[in-house]
Structures are given as C-alpha cells and as structure tokens.
Amino acid sequence: MSGQSVAVIVDIVGSRTMVDRPVVQAGIQGAFAEVDELIAVGSPIRATVGDEFQAVYPSVGIALEATLAARLALPEGVDCRFGLGLGEVNEVGAGASGPIQDGSGWWRAREAIDEAHDREDSRTPSLRxxxxxxxxxxxxxxxxxxYLLARDHVVGAMSERARRLTFGTMSGRVQSELAEIEGISQGAVSQALRRSGGMNLLAAVAQLKELS
Known part of the structure; x- marks a missing residue:
C-alpha cells in the first residue's frame, strides 16, 4: 500500500426530495468544517458538483475516523453516504476550486459509493x-x-443527542462540558454514550487508526 491514499466521495442521502437544499448544504458544509478542524490531515472535505463532496486522507484508519466524525456531526435529519477508495491519487491539472485529481483511488471510491447505494437499497438499509x-x-x-456494516447500523440507531455526545467526545470535550451544553447531568452523558454504542464506536475507530 506504499504511496497510496484514500479518496473519499460523499453524497447526500435523499437530496432530491429536500425542500430547502441551500439551507441543508450550508448545514452540511458547517459540519464538515468541524470535521476538517478535527482531522487536520489530507485534503479537506469540499463540495464539488450537485450533492457531492470529496476528500483525500493519507491512510485507511484516518479515513475511517473522518467519515465517522462526518456522520456524527451532520445536522439533525440529514445523512450522507460515503465511498472510500484506496489507491493512487494524482493531480492532473488545476481547477477553479482546487487541483483536479485522478487515479485508482478515485475510481475505487466511485465503485464503493455505488456499492453502498445498491446495498442500502436492498439487503442492508442502514449502510452508509x-x-x-x-x-x-x-x-x-x-x-x-x-466494520462499516456494524458501524453504520450503530450510528443509524443513535438518537441525535447520542450523535452529538459522541462527536463531542471525539472532539476532546469532557463529559462535564457536554452535560452543560445539553442541559443534563454528567451521569446522563456517560449513560447515553454507553447505551447508544458511542463509546464502542470510539474504541473501534481508535484501533482502526493503526491501519496504514
């Protein structure tokens, strides 16, 4: 895997049926800006065309951490789908919004997001x-x-509060701070993280960050 990166393609689930796409787009970009601040390596998540976004990360583990953070940070009622492709990512030119890239990482990311869409529509509706x-x-x-099959099932079953608490923990906030933000007790934060599977998600991604 030497010299390879992970290209990531993101699209918005159900974008064609959304009533106010500009508001949704702004909310998603705000969430992804928080992820970019947390995962400050690789290329930031940037909007491209239509309902798509793209990013590049230096390793599989970091790409998994970033995509988990991205799902957790999304605005309430909004979800996204992610295709991750391991391979070459090469700059082939310059565009108005940044470098134009090509390579096997992007081809595989496109295959991956198409597969995610197909599986979501059939056997595994929670898959993202x-x-x-x-x-x-x-x-x-x-x-x-x-891992993604299990992770997406857990995230899909989480309440919006549990997602916020898990993302807040990923971002380095302590439970007392999260409790104050949510207006609940510290014990309730701890309980929510355990019951929702949030702590398990964080433990799993910490292990997978070792993947090069």
Whole structure:
C-alpha cells in the first residue's frame, strides 16, 4: 500500500426530495468544517458538483475516523453516504476550486459509493459507507467493510443527542462540558454514550487508526 491514499466521495442521502437544499448544504458544509478542524490531515472535505463532496486522507484508519466524525456531526435529519477508495491519487491539472485529481483511488471510491447505494437499497438499509481496495488487499477490504456494516447500523440507531455526545467526545470535550451544553447531568452523558454504542464506536475507530 506504499504511496497510496484514500479518496473519499460523499453524497447526500435523499437530496432530491429536500425542500430547502441551500439551507441543508450550508448545514452540511458547517459540519464538515468541524470535521476538517478535527482531522487536520489530507485534503479537506469540499463540495464539488450537485450533492457531492470529496476528500483525500493519507491512510485507511484516518479515513475511517473522518467519515465517522462526518456522520456524527451532520445536522439533525440529514445523512450522507460515503465511498472510500484506496489507491493512487494524482493531480492532473488545476481547477477553479482546487487541483483536479485522478487515479485508482478515485475510481475505487466511485465503485464503493455505488456499492453502498445498491446495498442500502436492498439487503442492508442502514449502510452508509463502503470501501474498495486494489489487488492484494482483499483481506483489508473485507475487514473494513465488516466494520462499516456494524458501524453504520450503530450510528443509524443513535438518537441525535447520542450523535452529538459522541462527536463531542471525539472532539476532546469532557463529559462535564457536554452535560452543560445539553442541559443534563454528567451521569446522563456517560449513560447515553454507553447505551447508544458511542463509546464502542470510539474504541473501534481508535484501533482502526493503526491501519496504514
């Protein structure tokens, strides 16, 4: 995997049925700006065309951390789908909003988001992300996708408060601070993080950050 990056394509779930897309777009971009501040490596998550966004991360583990943070940070009632592709990411020119990139990482990210969409529509409706790697990385691909299947099920079942608390914990806020923000007790914060699976999500992504 030497010299490879993880390209990420993001799209908005149900964007065509949203009543006020400009408001939704602004909310998503605000959430992704928080993620970019938290995960300050690689290329920031930037809007491209239509309902899509793109980012690049230096490793699989960091890409998984960033995409988890992105789902947790989204505004209430908004969700996104993620395609992650491991491979080459090459600059081929300059565009108005930044460098134009191509390479196997982007091709695989497109395959991955299409697969996520297909699976969401059929066997696994809670799925929001998929990962593609190249020849020789089949075991890594299977491991990451098993994680994404479990992760997305947990996140999909979380309340909006549980998502906020989990993202707040990822961002380094202590439970007493989160309790004050939410207007609840510190014990209620701890209980919510345990019952929702938020602490398990954070423990899992901490392990997966070791993936190079």
């Amino acid at each position: 992300g998929w990962f593609r790697a190249g020849p020789g990385d089949e075991a890594l691909e299977a491991t990451v996708n098993a």
